[in-house]
Amino acid sequence: MRTSEARVLIDQKTISERVLELGQTITKDYADKELVLIPVLKGSFVFAADLMRAIDLPLAVDFLGLRSYGDDTKSSGVVQITSDLTHSIEDRDVLVVEDIVDTGLTMSYLLENLKTRRPRSVRVASLLHKPSRARVSVSIDYLGFTIEDVFVVGYGLDHAQRYRNLPYIGHVDPAAAKG
Numbered sequence: 001m002r003t004s005e006a007r008v009l010i011d012q013k014t015i016s017e018r019v020l021e022l023g024q025t026i027t028k029d030y031a032d033k034e035l036v037l038i039p040v041l042k043g044s045f046v047f048a049a050d051l052m053r054a055i056d057l058p059l060a061v062d063f064l065g066l067r068s069y070g071d072d073t074k075s076s077g078v079v080q081i082t083s084d085l086t087h088s089i090e091d092r093d094v095l096v097v098e099d100i101v102d103t104g105l106t107m108s109y110l111l112e113n114l115k116t117r118r119p120r121s122v123r124v125a126s127l128l129h130k131p132s133r134a135r136v137s138v139s140i141d142y143l144g145f146t147i148e149d150v151f152v153v154g155y156g157l158d159h160a161q162r163y164r165n166l167p168y169i170g171h172v173d174p175a176a177a178k179g
């Protein structure tokens with residue numbers, strides 16, 4: 001089920017080195033501040049778990065569950081919050097942690113939503129970005145890797161709920177992986 005179906009795009013070592021670098025940059029940028037990390041479920045939970053351990057700051061974690069309507073592999077920009085934050089973010093420094101920004105529609109919806117809750121600041125950390133598919137511009141403050149327009153799985157990302165446990169980012173052909 002595993003490696004034979006997903007071609008390695010970004011290996012485990014490359015991911016962990018980049019995540020460490022991001023954590024160090026975030027630690028410097030927020031020196032003396034207390035962060036609220038908001039991983040967007042489900043795809044970002046593996047990235048968030050590694051990233052938070054690379055950040056040497058006092059921080060809180062609160063999860064946000066989103067469902068983006070569309071078919072299996074494409075977002076429509078219509079987003080539903082399936083599980084909301086448990087604490088207020090008013091006057092807090094918030095870092096949203098996302099697995100991938102593709103069209104940007106999901107993140108742009110989310111940022112608008114979070115702004116209404118009056119945080120002191122909101123920044124975005126995303127493991128992956130597919131700029132070629134952008135439909136709205138989203139500024140990513142901490143980016144792991146820019147990738148081509150291919151469907152990726154692993155390191156938290158799924159296809160039909162599978163592949164999240166791959167320790168690397170792999171590429172699958174969504175049509176071939178069906179069933």
Ligand code: 5GP
Binds near residue numbers: 068159
């Ligand atoms: P956007 O709204 O930016 O188009 O889509 C964001 C969401 O679409 C991501 O959080 C992710 O759930 C899903 N997505 C976009 N591209 C990929 C991909 O290549 N692989 C996987 N597994 N999910 C993707």
